[in-house]
Amino acid sequence: MPVFAGRIPETARERLSKLKGNNTKAIAVVNYGNAQVADALVELVDILQENNFDVIAAASTISHHSIFDGVAIGRPDDEDIAKINEFAQNAIEKIENGGSLESSIPGNRPYIDYKQLPFIVSCDVNKCVFCLECVSVCPEKAIPDDDPADVDLDLCSRCTSCINICPENARAFTGEAFKAKKPAFESANAERKEPEFYF
Ligand SMILES: Cc1cc2nc3c(=O)[nH]c(=O)nc-3n(C[C@H](O)[C@H](O)[C@H](O)COP(=O)(O)O)c2cc1C
Ligand code: SF4
Ligand code: SF4
Structure with a gap:
């Protein structure tokens, strides 16, 4: 999980x-x-x-x-x-x-409390070939099949599945909140953590 x-x-x-x-x-x-x-x-x-x-x-x-x-x-x-x-x-x-x-x-x-990430999942319409793989993979049904760029951000869990599956690399996190958070998040979590096991 x-x-x-x-x-x-x-x-x-x-x-x-x-x-x-x-x-x-x-x-x-x-x-x-x-x-x-x-x-x-x-x-x-x-x-x-x-x-x-x-x-x-x-x-x-x-x-x-x-x-x-x-x-x-x-x-x-x-x-x-x-x-x-x-x-x-x-x-x-x-x-x-x-x-x-x-x-x-x-x-x-x-x-x-679960806090939804404020990031935007965007779609570059110049790259999109309308294959609809993103629509099929979305677990939240947040991508309409008549317009893959129009993500319903209230439904979207920011799971990244559509970004990973897109064969044209048309999908990505964008927006100021993402750009602003990235460097600080990456330096705060740079130190290696180890897996933990429980019996
Ligand atoms: C919406 C979202 C929230 C996440 N929250 C956390 C988190 O709280 N802590 C963490 O260490 N990783 C977090 N991650 C990272 C994922 O847990 C981790 O990268 C994921 O398990 C990798 O598996 P995947 O390649 O199948 O997505 C988050 C990822 C997503 C998409
Ligand atoms: S990030 Fe996940 S939930 Fe959001 S639109 Fe893409 S596949 Fe759907
Ligand atoms: S997977 Fe990529 S190319 Fe296919 S419809 Fe979605 S955004 Fe467009």
């Missing part, structure tokens, strides 16, 4: 809440961009447990920051992958031997 503003994404939370665990074993993993996990992992564990999953282990892992491309460049790297492989091996052993999650997970309840 990606971390969005220290929480798990609202759409993902809604979908996950519909699953019935029936005591199925689960491993809760949140992935973040070297800034903050905040309450995302505790929230994910809570949702799984509330839906009757048997959470046996949990982790927070790090990959490149999907919005600020100067943060966590090259992550996950070999060191991360080795740690994740070891975690997976230990989780397999725990599945075989039995037992639920015992560690307490860092985070607060109530969770921090």
